[in-house]
Amino acid sequence: xxxxxxxxxxxxxxxxxxxxxxxxxxxxxxxxxxxxxxxxxxxxxxxxxxxxxxxxxxxxxxxxxxxxxxxxxxxxxxxxxxxxxxxxxxxxxxxxxxxxxxxxxxxxxxxxxxxxxxxxxxxxxxxxxxxxxxxxxxxxxxxxxxxxxxxxxxxxxxxxxxxxxxxxxxxxxxxxxxxxxxxxxxxxxxxxxxxxxxxxxxxxxxxxxxxxxxxxxxxxxxxxxxxxxxxxxxxxxxxxxxxxxxxxxxxxxxxxxxxxxxxxxxxxxxxxxxxxxxxxxxxxxxxxxxxxxxxxxxxxxxxxxxxxxxxxxxxxxxxxxxxxxxxxxxxxxxxxxxxxxxxxxxxxxxxxxxxxxxxxxxxx
Amino acid sequence: xxxxxxxxxxxxxxxxxxxxxxxxxxxxxxxxxxxxxxxxxxxxxxxxxxxxxxxxxxxxxxxxxxxxxxxxxxxxxxxxxxxxxxxxxxxxxxxxxxxxxxxxxxxxxxxxxxxxxxxxxxxxxxxxxxxxxxxxxxxxxxxxxxxxxxxxxxxxxxxxxxxxxxxxxxxxxxxxxxxxxxxxxxxxxxxxxxxxxxxxxxxxxxxxxxxxxxxxxxxxxxxxxxxxxxxxxxxxxxxxxxxxxxxxxxxxxxxxxxxxxxxxxxxxxxxxxxxxxxxxxxxxxxxxxxxxxxxxxxxxxxxxxxxxxxxxxxxxxxxxxxxxxxxxxxxxxxxxxxxxxxxxxxxxxxxxxxxxxxxxxxxx
Numbered sequence: 126x127x128x129x130x131x132x133x134x135x136x137x138x139x140x141x142x143x144x145x146x147x148x149x150x151x152x153x154x155x156x157x158x159x160x161x162x163x164x165x166x167x168x169x170x171x172x173x174x175x176x177x178x179x180x181x182x183x184x185x186x187x188x189x190x191x192x193x194x195x196x197x198x199x200x201x202x203x204x205x206x207x208x209x210x211x212x213x214x215x216x217x218x219x220x221x222x223x224x225x226x227x228x229x230x231x232x233x234x235x236x237x238x239x240x241x242x243x244x245x246x247x248x249x250x251x252x253x254x255x256x257x258x259x260x261x262x263x264x265x266x267x268x269x270x271x272x273x274x275x276x277x278x279x280x281x282x283x284x285x286x287x288x289x290x291x292x293x294x295x296x297x298x299x300x301x302x303x304x305x306x307x308x309x310x311x312x313x314x315x316x317x318x319x320x321x322x323x324x325x326x327x328x329x330x331x332x333x334x335x336x337x338x339x340x341x342x343x344x345x346x347x348x349x350x351x352x353x354x355x356x357x358x359x360x361x362x363x364x365x366x367x368x369x370x371x372x373x374x375x376x377x378x379x380x381x382x383x384x385x386x387x388x389x390x391x392x393x394x395x396x397x398x399x400x401x402x403x404x405x406x407x408x409x410x411x412x413x414x415x416x417x418x419x420x421x422x423x424x425x426x427x428x429x430x431x432x433x434x435x436x437x438x439x440x441x442x443x444x445x446x447x448x449x450x451x452x453x454x455x456x457x458x459x460x461x462x463x464x465x466x467x468x469x470x471x472x473x474x475x476x477x478x479x480x481x482x483x484x485x486x487x488x489x
Numbered sequence: 490x491x492x493x494x495x496x497x498x499x500x501x502x503x504x505x506x507x508x509x510x511x512x513x514x515x516x517x518x519x520x521x522x523x524x525x526x527x528x529x530x531x532x533x534x535x536x537x538x539x540x541x542x543x544x545x546x547x548x549x550x551x552x553x554x555x556x557x558x559x560x561x562x563x564x565x566x567x568x569x570x571x572x573x574x575x576x577x578x579x580x581x582x583x584x585x586x587x588x589x590x591x592x593x594x595x596x597x598x599x600x601x602x603x604x605x606x607x608x609x610x611x612x613x614x615x616x617x618x619x620x621x622x623x624x625x626x627x628x629x630x631x632x633x634x635x636x637x638x639x640x641x642x643x644x645x646x647x648x649x650x651x652x653x654x655x656x657x658x659x660x661x662x663x664x665x666x667x668x669x670x671x672x673x674x675x676x677x678x679x680x681x682x683x684x685x686x687x688x689x690x691x692x693x694x695x696x697x698x699x700x701x702x703x704x705x706x707x708x709x710x711x712x713x714x715x716x717x718x719x720x721x722x723x724x725x726x727x728x729x730x731x732x733x734x735x736x737x738x739x740x741x742x743x744x745x746x747x748x749x750x751x752x753x754x755x756x757x758x759x760x761x762x763x764x765x766x767x768x769x770x771x772x773x774x775x776x777x778x779x780x781x782x783x784x785x786x787x788x789x790x791x792x793x794x795x796x797x798x799x800x801x802x803x804x805x806x807x808x809x810x811x812x813x814x815x816x817x818x819x820x821x822x823x824x825x826x827x828x829x830x831x832x833x834x835x836x837x838x839x840x841x842x843x844x845x846x847x848x849x850x851x852x853x
Contacts, residue, residue: 143834182546182557193568217825217828232553233554235570238821240820275832278831305829309830459507459604467640467643470607
């Protein structure tokens with residue numbers, strides 16, 4: 126790789142590979158990362174109006190979807206590339222893979238390229254915790270965790286570390302997933318109960334987190350399961366045709382969303398009329414709108430994942446990497462002595478000598 | 490960098506840095522690269538209906554614009570990140586910087602990350618040549634080149650190598666730009682005449698290429714300059730508010746575009762009513778529509794740059810890099826033994842050991 130660690134050339138981009146982010150999280154600690162990303166999300170949501178927001182740009186195929194999620198304020202631009210391919214696990218690939226970029230709005234220079242597969246799991250859990258801190262009953266201690274797949278550990282940890290959840294009730298139709306979750310969280314000081322049905326897991330829980338992966342319209346939570354005062358953190362219903370909540374659960378609750386134009390297409394509220402009342406979470410965080418109206422009201426966070434959360438997470442990764450002296454410099458943009466003379470690249474032999482060759486490399 | 494040259498892990502992405510693409514072009518030869526990209530563009534335009542096309546997604550700021558340009562067929566997805574910041578050269582940065590990705594539609598896996606700053610200049614010139622081969626009078630030998638900035642050498646070379654242009658008439662309001670162009674093309678076996686006005690450069694030319702960089706609406710070519718049978722390759726007018734041709738030049742010509750919905754917003758035809766008749770170049774290439782109607786008709790290619798050309802260029806870069814054994818493997822996506830167990834990344838110490846630390850790295 127053509128990095129030049131001793132200089133800070135403006136044409137170089139900081140690169141955080143997937144292993145680098147794994148190492149960053151290990152060194153910083155998962156709790157600190159969740160907390161740091163949650164702080165950034167909270168701070169960025171409080172300046173909601175500063176952002177140029179667009180719904181994501183999706184390219185659908187038979188096997189799945191590839192999306193671009195751009196957002197910008199006056200200083201920083203970011204986008205995320207992310208896919209969703211339910212059949213990938215059969216091929217040994219993740220269902221969701223992602224990477225993203227931070228760029229300088231004033232010049233267009235890409236400042237950071239980072240993995241976002243692991244980071245997306247962290248930011249989704251941090252966002253859920255930020256919403257629940259504003260919406261769940263104070264003193265919530267128990268959480269049902271319905272769906273024990275790739276995202277579930279991160280939800281459990283965020284709710285333990287950021288909300289003080291000390292009791293987890295687990296359910297998944299796949300016992301293997303629950304066993305994996307139990308093994309991954311064996312060191313966490315929480316009481317864990319493995320349940321044999323959704324209803325059993327939900328009964329008496331302060332918070333219900335659904336993070337199931339069914340592609341088809343599903344009804345994981347039905348009205349008879351819902352108890353007064355519950356907060357439902359609905360994470361799994363996040364694209365057209367993918368839902369988790371019975372419509373009557375939504376009708377009987379106060380529903381909160383990230384960015385309404387996107388959630389009406391992708392969230393559980395895709396089942397509801399286009400004028401179904403929802404409140405955007407930033408409005409609650411900035412105290413423009415009430416959150417929970419009473420201790421008995423049911424609240425729903427209809428989470429789909431919004432570009433601003435990736436912006437917040439990328440900022441955290443960049444700042445932490447720079448503080449820890451991690452990451453590499455990549456020459457994604459050519460360095461030009463005279464930027465009006467692009468052709469000079471093909472004249473200067475000095476540049477060519479910096480390229481590494483890997484003749485043994487095979488086609489993917 | 491965390492590359493593993495001896496394996497072909499599916500979670501690895503081929504990386505072509507800016508210096509690597511410079512080296513690739515040097516080794517392959519600029520003529521062969523222009524020819525190869527033109528061949529790919531021609532082939533991809535002939536299967537126009539196979540592509541899921543969208544207009545680019547732009548984020549505008551006071552200083553410029555950052556855009557994402559996605560496109561996909563049933564096998565391959567691509568997007569380009571590209572900015573346009575007219576003030577950048579004062580900061581030592583290029584006005585236009587770009588990079589792009591090829592991904593597998595069936596899994597969402599990013600297969601290639603490549604610089605596209607230099608590559609965009611190549612593909613823009615190759616596209617101009619593909620259009621001119623279909624539209625200019627056969628036997629065209631002389632070309633006026635109005636605007637001698639960063640793109641001009643590539644236009645000159647593409648028209649020399651792919652169309653047989655042997656006479657160039659140069660004009661730029663900035664004499665320094667013309668001197669740079671002359672120096673860069675000193676080895677090219679063409680007759681070059683430096684002109685003192687646009688009108689002088691255009692007079693008697695078979696082809697007129699405008700590649701000026703004025704942000705404001707400009708009128709580089711006026712009706713009195715246009716001669717029967719000319720082909721006008723209008724490259725510089727490529728975003729809202731940026732034009733080069735007098736509306737009467739467009740009214741008096743047969744106008745050809747890449748992708749009409751995008752060109753009506755960004756091209757010189759932004760000056761015309763929304764029903765102004767244009768023909769898409771793919772229709773001419775596939776012989777669904779006539780190109781030039783007679784030897785005296787004036788033809789205009791209102792070039793703005795379309796995502797499909799980047800798709801074609803990225804394919805060329807990937808195929809050539811693999812053939813030459815160039816490029817590196819990057820770990821942008823985490824490698825998981827069990828893709829349902831994302832959390833395992835934070836358990837396995839083996840991954841951490843693969844990360845390089847650069848503690849001496851400074852903030853950009």
